[in-house]
Amino acid sequence: MTGNHQTLALLLFSVFVAITLGITTWVSRSRQGSAEEFYAGGRLFSPMENGFAIAGDYMSAASFLGISGLISLFGYDGLLYSVGFLVAWLVVLFLVAELVRNCGRFTLADVIAARMNERPVRIASGTASVTVSVLYLVAQMVGAGSLVALLLGDTGEAAQAWAVIGVGALMVIYVSLGGMRATTWIQIVKAVLLLGGTIVLTVLVLVRFHGDFDRLLRTAAERSGHGAAFLAPGLKYGGDWIARFDFISLGLALVLGTAGLPHILARFYTVPTARAARRSVVWSIGLIGGFYLMTIVLGFGAAAIVGPDAVRGSNASGNTAVPLLALDLGGGAGSTGGAVLFAIVAAVAFATILAVVAGITLASSASVAHDLYASLRRRSTAPRSEVTVARIAAIGIGVIAIGLGLLARDLNVAFLVGLAFAVAASANLPVLLYSLFWRGFTTRGAVWAVYGGLVPALVLVVVSPVVSGSPQSIFPDVDFQIFPLQNPGLVSIPLGFLAGWLGTVTSAEVPDEAKHAETEVRSLTGAGAV
Amino acid sequence: MRYEDPWYDALASGWGEADTPNTSGTEVPAARRERVDGAAAAAQVYVEVQRSEAFQEVRTRYRRFVIPAVIGFFLWYVAYVVTATTAPGFMARPVWGAVNVALLAGLGQFLSTFLLTWAYSRHARLHRDRAALELRWDTQELTREARGGAV
Numbered sequence: 001m002t003g004n005h006q007t008l009a010l011l012l013f014s015v016f017v018a019i020t021l022g023i024t025t026w027v028s029r030s031r032q033g034s035a036e037e038f039y040a041g042g043r044l045f046s047p048m049e050n051g052f053a054i055a056g057d058y059m060s061a062a063s064f065l066g067i068s069g070l071i072s073l074f075g076y077d078g079l080l081y082s083v084g085f086l087v088a089w090l091v092v093l094f095l096v097a098e099l100v101r102n103c104g105r106f107t108l109a110d111v112i113a114a115r116m117n118e119r120p121v122r123i124a125s126g127t128a129s130v131t132v133s134v135l136y137l138v139a140q141m142v143g144a145g146s147l148v149a150l151l152l153g154d155t156g157e158a159a160q161a162w163a164v165i166g167v168g169a170l171m172v173i174y175v176s177l178g179g180m181r182a183t184t185w186i187q188i189v190k191a192v193l194l195l196g197g198t199i200v201l202t203v204l205v206l207v208r209f210h211g212d213f214d215r216l217l218r219t220a221a222e223r224s225g226h227g228a229a230f231l232a233p234g235l236k237y238g239g240d241w242i243a244r245f246d247f248i249s250l251g252l253a254l255v256l257g258t259a260g261l262p263h264i265l266a267r268f269y270t271v272p273t274a275r276a277a278r279r280s281v282v283w284s285i286g287l288i289g290g291f292y293l294m295t296i297v298l299g300f301g302a303a304a305i306v307g308p309d310a311v312r313g314s315n316a317s318g319n320t321a322v323p324l325l326a327l328d329l330g331g332g333a334g335s336t337g338g339a340v341l342f343a344i345v346a347a348v349a350f351a352t353i354l355a356v357v358a359g360i361t362l363a364s365s366a367s368v369a370h371d372l373y374a375s376l377r378r379r380s381t382a383p384r385s386e387v388t389v390a391r392i393a394a395i396g397i398g399v400i401a402i403g404l405g406l407l408a409r410d411l412n413v414a415f416l417v418g419l420a421f422a423v424a425a426s427a428n429l430p431v432l433l434y435s436l437f438w439r440g441f442t443t444r445g446a447v448w449a450v451y452g453g454l455v456p457a458l459v460l461v462v463v464s465p466v467v468s469g470s471p472q473s474i475f476p477d478v479d480f481q482i483f484p485l486q487n488p489g490l491v492s493i494p495l496g497f498l499a500g501w502l503g504t505v506t507s508a509e510v511p512d513e514a515k516h517a518e519t520e521v522r523s524l525t526g527a528g529a530v
Numbered sequence: 531m532r533y534e535d536p537w538y539d540a541l542a543s544g545w546g547e548a549d550t551p552n553t554s555g556t557e558v559p560a561a562r563r564e565r566v567d568g569a570a571a572a573a574q575v576y577v578e579v580q581r582s583e584a585f586q587e588v589r590t591r592y593r594r595f596v597i598p599a600v601i602g603f604f605l606w607y608v609a610y611v612v613t614a615t616t617a618p619g620f621m622a623r624p625v626w627g628a629v630n631v632a633l634l635a636g637l638g639q640f641l642s643t644f645l646l647t648w649a650y651s652r653h654a655r656l657h658r659d660r661a662a663l664e665l666r667w668d669t670q671e672l673t674r675e676a677r678g679g680a681v
Binding site: 083093094214217218228229231233238247251278281293514517521526527 | 573599600603604607614618621630633636643646647651659662666
């Protein structure tokens with residue numbers, strides 16, 4: 001029977017691919033291909049649609065499979081992740097969403113460059129955005145590869161490689177042909193599928209325990225072999241002080257990183273007004289919060305029903321906990337119900353990865369075309385249409401992501417996601433907040449803030465135990481490790497803010513007060529917003 | 531009601547007028563000079579709106595909600611993460627059945643996020659949206675006039 005759920009999973013996944021390709025052709029028919037259309041989908045999505053699309057953009061396979069898996073193995077410590085991912089949305093809602101919608105057009109750099117000497121700021125911010133996107137993209141590609149291996153039972157390298165290439169090719173097609181409109185609809189479909197699947201599984205877990213959450217927790221704690229310690233923090237991030245600081249660093253990166261993710265910021269431009277942007281964030285907070293609450297039930301449910309030993313036996317980092325749980329809830333291995341539920345979970349996980357990578361590819365192609373190409377192109381050459389450049393950039397980014405995804409096949413997905421968040425929080429958030437709220441901020445401050453966060457974050461990772469000096473490193477045989485933490489956020493985020501401040505106070509440039517007035521008035525009222 | 535805003539006081543030195551693009555030394559064709567003057571006048575509109583009482587009121591209302599809320603939830607989150615990593619013993623203290631302090635704190639984070647989201651959107655809808663929208667139309671009207679009505 002093991003072949004059955006795999007065939008069914010492949011079938012469901014093919015249906016999803018067919019539907020999404022259908023959406024892509026449908027929305028790209030008779031479009032004039034303006035930048036407005038390609039980057040922002042015409043800006044006419046409703047708050048509810050955009051809220052679902054944001055949720056679909058944000059809830060990656062790492063959160064669907066990863067967090068539940070962590071909870072099933074380490075109990076409470078897995079939950080710490082989901083809290084960080086959710087609370088981060090308050091930063092977005094309070095400080096970023098409406099103001100960015102009012103001030104910008106397509107990218108993060110639009111908001112910053114409005115007040116500054118445009119060229120250096122655009123190059124800096126575009127570089128940082130592309131870096132964050134590529135890191136996040138590689139994480140998703142690696143996830144896609146290992147997911148195929150896990151779900152199809154084929155651990156061969158060829159299957160993983162083809163999965164990475166296939167995902168890369170699909171995302172390039174979605175983005176370069178369908179632009180933001182196709183990407184948005186794919187994310188909405190995915191969000192509905194993901195939430196639907198999660199609700200079904202959660203209800204089944206609760207039914208199994210007759211709605212008694214307390215008994216679910218006690219059973220999970222008993223089966224874990226850790227007893228009450230399973231329900232308290234410390235199983236994963238306890239240990240020595242380095243591990244604890246590492247977690248604090250990760251927590252900081254999670255909560256501050258979301259507001260600096262280019263593909264999340266790009267979503268606010270798809271609605272007509274700041275008020276609609278706010279309402280879409282409210283929608284997405286509701287959806288994402290509900291989703292994470294359900295992953296808690298699924299994680300403890302997997303611990304209680306499947307048991308940590310079986311989860312660990314299937315995949316050491318727990319990524320298969322939810323599929324195994326689905327198999328059991330449907331009636332166990334060999335039953336039709338089990339095969340169907342397993343196939344649904346597998347297909348939903350694939351859909352999740354595709355929707356997320358499409359969103360990131362679009363945002364990074366926008367950064368390449370709108371920020372980098374527009375600033376770096378030689379003035380003498382005839383300008384190509386920006387959208388054409390963006391379409392080509394999407395292909396280039398797809399190729400880079402496939403290449404890095406194949407190289408980084410063995411890296412831990414959660415680590416890569418944490419790193420992307422740390423870089424976003426260090427390089428993008430300080431400059432964004434300074435531009436929106438600090439009257440005296442100057443061009444030099446902006447450039448320093450970006451590089452002052454970006455460079456330390458990347459350098460600290462290179463000299464961290466992730467790259468060298470420990471058996472789990474990328475290069476276990478050499479040792480140039482200086483920095484003890486895996487996540488650089490604790491150091492690099494303050495450095496980003498510090499560099500922005502330092503660059504501003506040391507620059508001779510007199511801040512342009514009229515432009516600050518314009519930014520402030522526009523950000524809070526929406527005057528002149530596109 | 532007067533809002534004590536250090537920024538505002540610093541602004542009162544007539545810097546806005548000095549903003550005209552530096553065109554001295556180059557010959558500016560008449561049409562372009564007109565456009566430059568229009569743009570400078572439009573920039574001046576934003577300065578005037580920024581100084582207006584109506585805008586100050588919108589900004590005050592925004593800041594009065596957002597600053598304490600950001601400080602509040604950020605400290606609450608940092609306290610949660612630091613407590614979870616440094617004092618697992620305290621977090622493991624049972625409260626009711628299998629539910630312990632850690633679980634309550636975690637669910638408390640979810641709850642506070644939902645409540646703050648609701649409070650913020652309600653505050654913005656009731657106290658900010660209308661005034662901001664009026665300012666938006668007024669500002670756009672003024673910039674259009676300043677540009678010479680052609681835009």
